[in-house]
Amino acid sequence: MTSNLNLRHAIYWALFAGLLFAMPYLVSKGDLRTMIFALYVGIFAMSWDFLSGRTGYISFGHPFLIGIGAYATAILSYRFDVPVMFSIPLAVIITMVASTMFILPALRIKGSYFALVTLAFMELMYQLVQVIRPDLTGGTRGISGVETITRGAVNGFYLAAFLAFCVALFLWLLTRTRLGAAQSAIGMDEEALKGSGINATKLKLFTFVVSAAVAGLGGAFYVHYLGSIAPRAIFDINFVFTIIVAALLGGAGTITGPLFGAFFLTFLLEYLRPWLPGAERYLIYGGVALVLYMYQPKGMYAIAAKLRAGVMK
Amino acid sequence: MTILALDGLVKRFGGLTATNQFSADVTEGESLGLIGPNGAGKTTIFSLIMGEHRLNEGAIRLKGEAIQDLPTHARIQRGVARTYQVPRPFAEMTVAENIRVGLTPDSIMAMIFGSSNAAEELALAEAVGFEAADLDRLPNELSMGDLRKLELARTLATGAKVVLLDEVFAGLTVGEIAQISELINEKRRSGMTFVIVSHDLRSLEPLIDRAVAMTAGSVIAEGAYADVIADKQVRDSYLGA
Amino acid sequence: MISPLKTLTGAAAIALAASAVTADIKVGFIGSMSSDTGLSTLRGAEIAIEELNAAGGVLGGQKIELVTADTREDVTEGVKAYEYLAESEEVDFIISGSIDDVSLGWLPRMIEYQIPTLDTWTSYIGIIDMVVENPDDMKPYFMNIASDEALATLYINFGADVLKAQMGFESVVILAEDTAFGQAITGLVTEALAPVAGIEVKDTIIYDINTVDFAPLFSKAQESGADFIYQVSSVNSQVISSQYVKLQVPMAMTGVNVSALGLEYWEDTGGAGGGISTLSPIPSVGFELDPASQAFVDTYQAKYTSRPVMPHFNGFNAYQGLKQAFAAAEEAGGFKDVNGWNAAMSKQDLKLMKDDKLWLRYGFWDRDTVEPVTNRTYPQNALFDLEAPYDFAQPSMVVIQWKEDGNVGVVYPPEYATTDFTLPSWVPAK
């Protein structure tokens, strides 16, 4: 595991941690708030990337996993007064179990069909949350007044930054191992991977469950940051859009790329606000995303790599 | 001693019977040539052995153990692996990384906590004729001969004792054919078992101990290469094709 | 149609102009900036601010600047918008044209920042319940529209006085959307219709808000054998009403239809909305205005030419509410002292008269007063009166009806009525 790691990587990660730690001293509280959102979107994008960016199994229903985690902890803590320190781990476990139950039958589905079935799961979830036990889920209005675990921008930022840092480091370390190579191999040629003696189904299942755990963890902390949850805010194709585009603009399959993609997208949207408070903002935002994506589908990671290669020469 | 026993294999695709009561035994350490015209069903036999197609009838035994109900990866772990007619490298991985996937154990824990063995990768690469400098090359920089070598290396990396080679000479230059043949012979001497499919009978002959000829999914002749090739039915099948 | 480019340059110009003025007091608007309801609140606030600034400013001559944050009616965007107003713009006061779940989304932020906030659109009783349960946390919050429970309660009287007494309807089938709002209203109405209004509930049909084709639902309603349909629809309400008209369902339909609350309803439905009646918060379309409210509408119409041509009720609420918020701030020495502001705001009381009769009253219930009809308290919620002759405050709502010729008028209560309740031409009289 350690053979792929070197001092250079350790320095990068330490710098990253240091930057996050220093951030509240460097920027305004408003920017810090924006960063909290960017960090959560980043966690979701990394979760998406761990599954879809490497294996090529595109999830169009990632909010489905995030929503299970978020709803689980919201219901446990709000309706049943379970302390947050228990409800969040429980929510992660519930997300993992639920994702396993849902994914087992879907494992044989490939390509666009997989994307569609995840989209269908999300839509199904959206409808079920409103219909089944609205006394628990709060129906269409959702639940407001969920316990928030931090007060103030600085604390919220440190919590989100800590989470995002841990998730990024954890997933990055995983992908540096032979597991990461095998995952990439799924995306390149699943048959050939089986032909190398590896149980691709088990690997996919593991990847999916890890991705679900991260999504559930992110979703659980996210709802305790927001303080409220509503089906429209979670099981929404625009949310899918944000997650996927963040991952792709950052650079699919790179784990840290999606985190930066999330920052880019969130700040693009926030910095347009004073100039374009209305609907124009989303037009520009979507347009920029589309042009960037068309120009470089591999994302900013690839652009940065190109630039670096250019400088090196 | 028989290492791989194929017993009455039947495979139907819809109305088409691709494999019809195919039986053959492969002895440990031998090299068996599987010959027959286009569409005879040779590749299907490989796919059946590897579990890429499901068998309709019959049994496949590896070292006496019935493996026909096992998934592909489990069969490989028991010691049989194949190469493809069109090589299938992992396109965005280097030569070393491709070999590494073959060496990777099928255990999530081992994948995460074990470490890759660069020396072993180099040894395998060199065993098929690569040099240390080739390890960082990507598949799109490789010739067809190199791709076949890479696939062979990845297949050997799985630790297979029985190796199925599909159209191993297709698309190769004369020099590359010689190189690959040399490699196979070397492995034969070390006790590895081969089943080889090739259209290029002339290149195949020196690599095999014995031949099985098939047409329309069934065995029509087997024995020493010269005898099989002299068989009237075999000659007719090739002419007919 | 406005060209996007023009809007863009226009918006940029406004943004530049706005940032050039150095402001002393900042008011934040939170709400959808492209919906009629959101715009109503925004424009009501704009007019109030202009008038306050023109009159020499507030809190010792300071000028008010308005900053806006679009929610797109999206919950998460609403939270971000609130944070933007609070942290980046550091506003002193927030006026909201948010829908229910968006308000519920940013409420935890309001509790955290304790910025005085006035909601002009959402009428969700659940929020008033939060005020009852957590009075300290909810100090900065005021809602100056009667909450939905009060709306539904008065509606029962309409059932007794008009539907039963006048039209002779004995039974009803409830057709309600599958939302929390739908459930709340349905529950209240179902419980009260039979005992209070003497109308039997034959069946309750809950439908999915994304329903494409309402024909099977109307068939089901007809099969119930009820005399009329009671509709509860706040989301996609145009769809059910226009299909009712297009299918010419031979039953009367009344109830809650949120889409019919604006003057653009007729244009947006292409006329497929005749005969629809709905309860409406006030002031509403078809409502006779007192001179003060009329003056506001005149200013509004002189200033804005794009839709909504007539502000929705929340535009009035924003206009009066913002002025009251500043009056309270004058008294409390600004917005920083939330307790002081809350006390001063609670005491705000504006009575608008028409023909020497109390017509509209902008004030709030206090913590302890129990409303006699519903027998509960409504702290920090707009004052309303559930019993004729409405000499305490205006009724919590009126019933309006769109006629088939495109006219709209108030049909209930009689004190405020401008026209009679009638059946659509294709519905046979009972």
Place this chain on the structure above:
Amino acid sequence: MLQIIIQGLLLSGLYALIAVGFTLIFSVGRVLNLAYGAYLMLGGYAFFYVSQTLGMPKLLGVVAAVAVGVIAGLMKHRFIVKPLKGDMVPVEIATLILAVVLQSAVVLMFGDSSKILHSIIPGVVQVGTVSVPYSNVFAMIVSWTVLIALYLFIRKTHLGRAMQAVSMDQKGAAISGVNPDHVNMMVWGISGGLGALGGVFFASYTQLYPAMWVAPLIIAVAVVIVGGIGSIIGTLIVAHIIGFMEVMTTSLIAPELRGVFTMALIIIVLVVSPKGLFGREEIH
């Protein structure tokens, strides 16, 4: 019973029309067009603008809607599909982004509030106890006409067979003298036109609103997944299964569960038979 049959037939016809343009692209272009719903939105708004805002004849509105759809389809092919070389995943992502962009554009031009279209043909006919608006009958007749015409077009004409050939095998078709690029372009255009036409009818059933591209996309996805990619007959049959299922759920079971069964059906069919009930990936 009569009511279920009539209402089921009307709704199913609409669903079939909505789904068929989606399946064409999936089968010939080999990509999921997640911006397909945007054609419906564009078509609906174009119709609204021409016939209701400008007050021109409704037929002109329909023509304008279809024209806008065709142009949108062609532009999508030229500026998104071609530059991305028709790669499945990038095209799916890019079309998703495009749909969101178009939604913002519609908000900007027409505002957030929803709009109801005039009946294309005003009036209703009473069949027994069932009210049937002429507009819905018209929508069903047009849907069937378009589907039959499309079926015949693919089966009987040279161009249609070229489309079939491309859907089976791009390279093979190229060898036999068909230019897959031209065929693809044409299919994107046709799909755009069909989507926009579907949008006019969909909006005249329901309403125009900026997020209206999601619901028909889900319907199209459901119909196409269950029916199998590229099967026009399968599309027609499954549109009827889903349409009737909705009507029956509404009339007989619980109206609030309307969408749940559709989603469950998608998931079950995908898991049991990933290629759909009427399999095959080429158009037929």
